[in-house]
Amino acid sequence: MKEFIKGKKYTHQEYMELSIEEMKKSISEHKDKEDPKVGAVLVDKDGAYFDKAHRGELRSGDHGEFTLLERKYPNDDLSGFTLYTTLEPCVKRKIPKKGCYKRCINARLKKVYIGHYDPDPTVSGNGVRLLENAGIEVGYYDKKYEEQIAKENAKFFKEASKRAEDEKTKEIQSALNPIENELLEFQLDDLSEQAQNEMINRMGLPYRYGTDGFNAYLNRMKLIKVDEETLTARPTGLGLLMLGKSPEDHFPQARIKLTIRKPNAEPIIKDFNGALILLPQAIEEYLEVVFPKGFSSRKSFNRTENVEASASAVYEVIMNAIVHRDYAIDGARIMIDITDESVVVSSPGKPICTLEQLNNFTAPSFSRNPKIAHIFFEMGFVEERGFGMEELSKFQNYGLPKPVYTLENNTLKTTLFREIDPNKQTIVKTELPGISLLREHKRLTTKQYAELSGLKDRQARNHLRALLDNDKATKDGNEYIWKE
Numbered sequence: 001m002k003e004f005i006k007g008k009k010y011t012h013q014e015y016m017e018l019s020i021e022e023m024k025k026s027i028s029e030h031k032d033k034e035d036p037k038v039g040a041v042l043v044d045k046d047g048a049y050f051d052k053a054h055r056g057e058l059r060s061g062d063h064g065e066f067t068l069l070e071r072k073y074p075n076d077d078l079s080g081f082t083l084y085t086t087l088e089p090c091v092k093r094k095i096p097k098k099g100c101y102k103r104c105i106n107a108r109l110k111k112v113y114i115g116h117y118d119p120d121p122t123v124s125g126n127g128v129r130l131l132e133n134a135g136i137e138v139g140y141y142d143k144k145y146e147e148q149i150a151k152e153n154a155k156f157f158k159e160a161s162k163r164a165e166d167e168k169t170k171e172i173q174s175a176l177n178p179i180e181n182e183l184l185e186f187q188l189d190d191l192s193e194q195a196q197n198e199m200i201n202r203m204g205l206p207y208r209y210g211t212d213g214f215n216a217y218l219n220r221m222k223l224i225k226v227d228e229e230t231l232t233a234r235p236t237g238l239g240l241l242m243l244g245k246s247p248e249d250h251f252p253q254a255r256i257k258l259t260i261r262k263p264n265a266e267p268i269i270k271d272f273n274g275a276l277i278l279l280p281q282a283i284e285e286y287l288e289v290v291f292p293k294g295f296s297s298r299k300s301f302n303r304t305e306n307v308e309a310s311a312s313a314v315y316e317v318i319m320n321a322i323v324h325r326d327y328a329i330d331g332a333r334i335m336i337d338i339t340d341e342s343v344v345v346s347s348p349g350k351p352i353c354t355l356e357q358l359n360n361f362t363a364p365s366f367s368r369n370p371k372i373a374h375i376f377f378e379m380g381f382v383e384e385r386g387f388g389m390e391e392l393s394k395f396q397n398y399g400l401p402k403p404v405y406t407l408e409n410n411t412l413k414t415t416l417f418r419e420i421d422p423n424k425q426t427i428v429k430t431e432l433p434g435i436s437l438l439r440e441h442k443r444l445t446t447k448q449y450a451e452l453s454g455l456k457d458r459q460a461r462n463h464l465r466a467l468l469d470n471d472k473a474t475k476d477g478n479e480y481i482w483k484e
Helices: 012-023 064-071 100-106 126-133 143-152 154-166 193-203 212-220 237-243 276-290 311-324 355-359 370-378 435-441 446-453 457-469
Strands: 039-043 049-054 082-085 111-114 137-140 224-226 233-235 256-260 268-272 334-338 342-348 404-408 411-417 443-445 473-476 479-482
Touching (some): 012 049, 012 082, 012 143, 039 064, 049 064, 064 100, 100 126, 111 126, 126 137, 193 237, 193 276, 193 370, 212 224, 233 237, 237 276, 237 370, 268 276, 276 311, 276 370, 311 334, 311 342, 311 370, 311 411, 355 404, 435 443, 435 446, 435 457, 435 479, 443 446, 446 457, 457 479
Parallel strands (some): 082 111, 111 137, 256 334
Antiparallel strands (some): 039 049, 039 082, 334 342, 342 411, 404 411, 443 479, 473 479
């Protein structure tokens, strides 16, 4: 392993990699459960290496950030320093211990780079928000490092998610995000029964609509706020956005405007509103009209016929705009502008990662709205919690200019180009997702394919549709049949 010398400058990439190597040295203090592996690296005001630490390095149970900032340097002035940490700093610990976010604030750090979000969806993003509220700049590791951290912590992440599922009746107070505050002028009747049932069914939640168990889950996810004294409940802003009958009554900016512009014709304008959970299907159905050549197959890059490759990513970009936009910006809507040359999706708010990471397709899976990201991911509306980098990075393989991210007037714009280079438009993949499974089993339903592949129903359906589109399969009722 490379030796790091105190006072010598190294690259941003080297500091991220060092923190990951340090993470692997972490010492667990429990035998009955997995503890997170965390590595931290401290860089001085001039960008030179200062020191590193890992969980349990000096004392059992001590977090990596605490070990580095307060165990090793309790009396040193670290103001203006930069910290690299592989996991989002924790927010809450048992008294008298303090969350690591507070250690960063007390040290007066200038910037904190984070490798992976907190795996508990009910508190994910709280550490980031508290750091930013204290004036500390937050940056993120590239996606490939985020994936390495997730792999190393896979067992802990699985156990943490299970604990979160087992504690559905326990509310975690945060309301660090203003949209999670209770809306006094709204009642639970203002939430859509259709949207709630859609959420239950797509996420596979073990509840029925209107039961105490489901309301406890909504309470934990900050979609409703339960008054413990009166046992009454009201929607939060987040709950109204996700599940409301008419969220635009409080959030007029939640509407989505789609405009199709054709030469020598009046623009076609379509507005989408209502519960965010119900928008994906409505948007996809409408886009199937705009892109009639099998748009619903998000793997349509693989079609043997000459298909418009940009269509397969439009849906993903729109979903990302819904998940990552800043809902606190009044009057700013998601705008989708479609012309013969391009599709431009405008999402209000600056991205939380850099434009360079977006344009290089290395953006990590962090979100301004982690609960929306979690729910959309669990419902199968997005392939991942991030910006769909894998799908967008394929464009150049199919004769299209790569998508471009720009920031204009506090609005993130994603431009997808529709014009195909005639010299490259015949490029076709020979291997399609699902080929080996369907070839082996001959006949599969979507549910059977999902169980065999470990994918969600939506992803499984898209794989099978791609086989159908590429003349690799036929369909009989709800079964897909391998075509010899």
